[in-house]
Amino acid sequence: MLSLLHPPTLGLIVTTLLITLAALMLFVLKTRTTYSGFGCWTIGFFLLAACFMVSVLRLYLPEAPTVLVSNILGIASLCFLYDGVAGFYLQKKPRPHYLNWGLAVLVIAAQAVNLYLGGDVNTRVIWFNAFQFFIALRVFWRFYRYASGRQKSASVLLLVAFLGIAATSLWRILAMLSAPSMTDLLRQDAGYRLLILISSMLVILLAFSFLLLTHTRIEEELDDARAKAEHAARIDPLTGLWNRRHFESEALREIARASRYGQPISLVLFDIDHFKRVNDRYGHLTGDEVLQQIAGVMRDSVRVSDLACRWGGEEFAVLMPVDLGEAVQVAEKLREAIGQHDFALIGKLSISGGCAQWLAGEDLTCWSKRADSALYRAKAGGRNRVEFESA
DSSP states (O other): OGGGSOHHHHHHHHHHHHHHHHHHHHHHHHHSOOOTTHHHHHHHHHHHHHHHHHHHHTTTSOHHHHHHHHHHHHHHHHHHHHHHHHHHHHTSOOOOOHHHHHHHHHHHHHHHHHHHTTOOHHHHHHHHHHHHHHHHHHHHHHHGGGOOGGGHHHHHHHHHHHHHHHHHHHHHHHHHHHSOOOSOHHHHOTHHHHHHHHHHHHHHHHHHHHHHHHHHHHHHHHHHHHHHHHHHHTBOTTTOSBOHHHHHHHHHHHHHHHHHHOOOOEEEEEEETTHHHHHHHHOHHHHHHHHHHHHHHHHHHSOTTOEEEEEETTEEEEEESSOHHHHHHHHHHHHHHHHHOOBTTTBOOOEEEEEEEOOTTOOHHHHHHHHHHHHHHHHHTTSSOEEEEOO
16 A cells, blocks of 8 residues: 555655645744744754655755755754754753754764765664654653643643654664665655655644644733732732732622631721821821831731731721631730831831621621721720720
8 A cells, every 4th residue: 555655745745744834833933922942843844844855856866965965954853843842841042952963963974974885775764763763752751741730731742742753763763674775765665655654644743732832831921911910900019918909809708708607707907096297297208118017017917817908098907717806816916016116217106906896797898887986986095006896
């Protein structure tokens, strides 16, 4: 069956396929977001296409130069493909891997000597495929650990393609070792026809995996950017605490949980006593520094399970999964910590706080109003104190 296939025609088909894939990758490189290594992959595909084209032309051109040129192109394409894979996974600017390129020079030199001395085709095929086997296995051995996360599927496809290249190379080496000495690869080697068919499938798989890897990384970066944007939208830019929007959404979630399981939750609202005087006397930049330092004291004073936010202006809030008594203790601890803190240029400051435990059936607005009423009483009662609403 394979003997019926015309090698030049098969070579022309694969060449056309490779040029099409290389042109597609060049289009993506020039018009779409790509990453380190993609340019090497594109060059590798163009070199591979040229390799197949020159191999077909050896029927019509002097044999020795075309054989040597096709080997040079094929070996160089393998080196570029490896450099591209390394650049992509290591996320560094691609650079020549001297071991690969050094071996490539030796193999090409051996091929040239073989041609000059009139050596057999078998030896040249063995040397070429031995180098191809080395590159394919090196890709697998060095980068199989990167087949994880969202890029796992694309990486597995890439590794399968290179394992296929390694298996094909090993088959060709074993076949040449047992085959009679040949002088014309295209006419005498029936396995060459099968090689062309296998190669066409492997290059399609390679190109697909390269494009899929690029697409997957773009998706990852978009998801990361979206997550960062969503996170930034919930953070107060001045203090680094959660903002009121995030606080209220978390409070609603805690209310739903408390309704379902009967767990206590408490809210503490507090503001800085006489903060307007700070802005009037020292300026708003100093006032901003005070707010930032208050936020730092809050982070050091509340527990991991507590949610602290900037409520607005000089007001702050803390959501705690505890009952009222424990919430008052935490609020007192926070008041004392801020009272003992030495603020640059200003000295000492104090805060007033109001606590309220959530009541069954109560919405967030009513709950926060009760905490605000307790805060108002603390300020009316002389400031630097914590009041609470029991019911």
